[in-house]
Amino acid sequence: MDIVKYYEEIVSKRHSVREYEDKPVSDDMLAKLEEYFKDIKGITNADIEIKIIDGSKYHGMINAAGYNGFLVEAPKYVLILSDESEHYLENAGYIGQGITLKCTELGLDTCWMTIVNQEALNKALDINGNKVPAALIAFGYGKEQEIEKRLDIKNPSHVKMVETESKAAPKIDLSEFIFDKSYGRLFDESELYTGLEDALLAASRSQSFFNRQPYRIIVDDAEVALIGLKDELTGDYDAHLNYGICMFDFYAVLSATRKDAPNWTFEKWEGDLKLPENAEYVAKCRI
Numbered sequence: 001m002d003i004v005k006y007y008e009e010i011v012s013k014r015h016s017v018r019e020y021e022d023k024p025v026s027d028d029m030l031a032k033l034e035e036y037f038k039d040i041k042g043i044t045n046a047d048i049e050i051k052i053i054d055g056s057k058y059h060g061m062i063n064a065a066g067y068n069g070f071l072v073e074a075p076k077y078v079l080i081l082s083d084e085s086e087h088y089l090e091n092a093g094y095i096g097q098g099i100t101l102k103c104t105e106l107g108l109d110t111c112w113m114t115i116v117n118q119e120a121l122n123k124a125l126d127i128n129g130n131k132v133p134a135a136l137i138a139f140g141y142g143k144e145q146e147i148e149k150r151l152d153i154k155n156p157s158h159v160k161m162v163e164t165e166s167k168a169a170p171k172i173d174l175s176e177f178i179f180d181k182s183y184g185r186l187f188d189e190s191e192l193y194t195g196l197e198d199a200l201l202a203a204s205r206s207q208s209f210f211n212r213q214p215y216r217i218i219v220d221d222a223e224v225a226l227i228g229l230k231d232e233l234t235g236d237y238d239a240h241l242n243y244g245i246c247m248f249d250f251y252a253v254l255s256a257t258r259k260d261a262p263n264w265t266f267e268k269w270e271g272d273l274k275l276p277e278n279a280e281y282v283a284k285c286r287i
Contacts, residue, residue, distance in 0.1 A: 017109035017142030018067065020074045025140055029106055030076070036102045042091040043247060043264050043283075046082050049131055050099075053077040055140075060124035065113045065136050068210075072111050074138035081131035087266055089237065090283070092134035093244020097206075098252075100137060109142035112207070114238055135241060172213045177204040179218045182274040183227065187219060195257030196287055200224075203250035209238040215246055215282070218273055223284050224250075225269055230278040243282050251285065262286045 030052060037050045055075045062071050078099055082088045100110040113136040115121055121133045178200055180187040192200070196219075203217060214231035217224050228243060247264045255261040264285045273281060 017111055017138075018070075018072045019143040020072070020109070020138070020140040021143055023075065023141045025076050025108065029108070032106060033078075033099070033102065036099070040095055040098060043094050043244070044085065044087050044091040044266075046085045046088045046091045047131070048083075048092070048095065048134070049081040050095075051079045051081065051125075051127075053079050053125060057125060061121060061136075064117045064121035064124055065115045065133075067111060067113055069116075072113065072138040074111070075140035076138075077113075078135075078137040078139060079125070079133060080135040081127065081129075082134040083131055087240075088134055089240035090244040090247065090266075093241035094248045095244075096135040096137055096241070097245040097248035100139075101252075103137075103139050107141075108139050110137050110139045112137055112241070114209070114235075172204055174201060174204050177213070177216055179216060181218065181220050182272070183216070183218060183276060183279060184274070192219075195254060198257060199250045199254035202253040203246050206242075206246040206249045208242040208245065209234045214239060215243060216279075217250075219287075220271075223269075223286050225273060225284045226264070226282040227273070227275065228280045228282045230280075247283065247285075254285070254287070 033052065040050070042048065053076065055073065055077070057077075058071065058073050061077075065071055078096070080092045080096055082092055096112070100112070103110045115133050115136055118132045121136070122128070127133075174189065174197075175186070178187045178189075179185050189197070200217060200219075204213070206213070208214065210233055212231050212234055214229040214234050216227045216229065218227060226243060226247060228239060231239070234242070251261070251263055255263075262285065264283045266283050269281050269284055275281065
């Protein structure tokens with residue numbers, strides 16, 4: 001199997017769906033998801049637990065989670081619980097992205113929810129213990145729309161509706177997404193080898209809160225650095241989940257084209273990335 005082609009096909013099909021058919025997800029489909037959960041590996045040693053939540057819990061979760069303040073009503077939800085160890089949200093984003101793409105492979109639609117009150121969500125779902133809700137994903141069978149309108153938000157004063165038949169959200173161009181050895185230095189894309197270019201393209205297409213893509217990647221000789229950007233519309237919670245989502249998309253393709261490719265690490269970067277004030281170093285990955 002051409003894993004890169006397969007991955008791109010799955011990513012091209014995946015889009016956030018906020019309206020779902022009143023159609024149950026079969027026990028067989030749920031069993032396939034739960035089987036996938038067994039082999040999930042994250043990017044930290046955080047202690048996690050993954051639960052499938054029934055849609056009947058929707059009303060109890062309304063004030064605890066949502067998408068821009070609106071909780072999507074869906075047949076089912078995936079809830080990722082985690083300890084609060086360092087980088088647990090990036091880890092949850094990484095794991096959750098794998099789950100959303102598995103759902104897409106199975107013919108299910110998904111939508112990430114922002115958790116606004118962890119304590120209230122635990123209470124609504126009668127969850128006890130030391131773990132906190134780290135990620136919530138709605139899933140089921142989305143209502144079909146021939147043409148979907150999307151918000152393309154550059155900043156609070158630049159908001160417009162975009163119509164698209166493919167439901168593909170606006171994404172940043174690769175030439176604006178990657179830099180050469182330091183922030184802001186243009187990269188000659190002709191220097192990229194195929195596997196790395198495919199991985200960078202996958203990362204540049206990652207979904208993020210309001211499709212803002214508030215992160216960039218700096219490519220050095222043997223490593224890449226993920227750089228987070230402060231964004232006026234993206235809170236800290238969503239930002240850290242976004243980083244994990246982007247890291248999953250990059251590594252999924254890189255590891256498919258390179259055997260034994262090392263995964264992302266949060267170790268310190270050696271050297272000066274010349275980051276602006278609105279940027280922060282997040283993690284690195286050997287290439």
